[in-house]
Amino acid sequence: MPHTAAYLRSNPETLPALVRLFRDPSAKPKSRELLLDTFTVTGDTSAQQAFRQAITSPAAREGGSFGVYVQRLMFIRRPIRDTAQLLLSIYEQAYKSGNAQVREPTAVTLGTDAPP
Secondary structure: OHHHHHHHHHOHHHHHHHHHHHHOOOOOHHHHHHHHHHHHHHOOHHHHHHHHHHHOOHHHHHHHOHHHHHHHHHHOOOOOHHHHHHHHHHHHHHHHHOOHHHHHHHHHHHHHHOOO
16 A cells, blocks of 8 residues: 555546545445545545545445545544545534434544544
């Protein structure tokens, strides 16, 4: 994965193609998790933007894996403000709607993003 992250940092123009793969209706949940992991390990601003584009797409809500996808955010070492705000927004929506399948993993992820 470190080679992939280095490649993506050097070639951020390839990130939109990976977002399209995530959004592809034939993509399997494990494939989507791997793509999100790729974005989080890369971790730079462009990769976090790609993560946000993927996670906010309708494809992310299909198949009941959304909570798992959100948890991938805990692997970003230095989340930027937009990423942290998205995570908080996802938590608030899940809390208000009573969606424990999203609220609980999002709360755990928020805890990992809290400063020490």
